[in-house]
Amino acid sequence: MFTHIMIGSNDLERSKGFYDATFVALGGQRGEVDARGRLIYTHSGGRLMITTPIDGNPATFANGGTIGIAAASKEHVQAWHDAGKAHGGKSIETSPSERPNGAFVAYLRDPDGNKLTARSQPTK
Template identity: 75%
Template sequence: MFTHIMIGSNDLERSRRFYDATFHALGGKPGQMDARGRLIYLHNGGRLMITKPIDGHPATAANGGTIGILAASPAEVRAWHSEGTRHGGTAIETPPSERPDGSFVAYLRDPDDNKLSVRSLPTPGQ
């Protein structure tokens, strides 16, 4: 259904440090800057793009919006959360934890206040 998710940032280098660290924790690669000055992350078939707003106004986070990212395991979720808080993210909601459905979830706000969630799915048979 989706081709990509694009979010705004007021400081692309700060965003690069945060997202490089959190995607590395998930086994991903550093972001690449395209010819239009957008930071692009490709991971497990998804594309996250980060840009300064083209209208020249400050970037703001979506009120009520959450970007969900898939992790391979609870260990990756914990590593993502740890790297995110070490690189300018803010821990929100509950600490990384298992949900009643058996998934393992963590939440952060990135340095521009975008809400992120990483989830590992339950293993079959749970």
């Protein structure tokens, strides 16, 4: 259904540090910068792109929006959460924890305020 998700940032260098750390913690690759200056992360057919807004206004986050990121294991989710906090992210919602369906879930806000979650597959 989706080809990509694009979010805005007011500081692409800061965003690159945050997203490089969190995606590497999940076993992914560091992002690349395209010819337009956008950060691009590609993994398992999905793309996350980060850019400064083309209209020149400040980037803002989606109130009520959450970007979900698949993780291979509980350990990957915890590593993602730890890497995010160490690179300017803020832990939100509940502490990383197992859900009733067996999925392990963690939530962060990136340095620009975008709400993210990493979760392992349900086991029940």
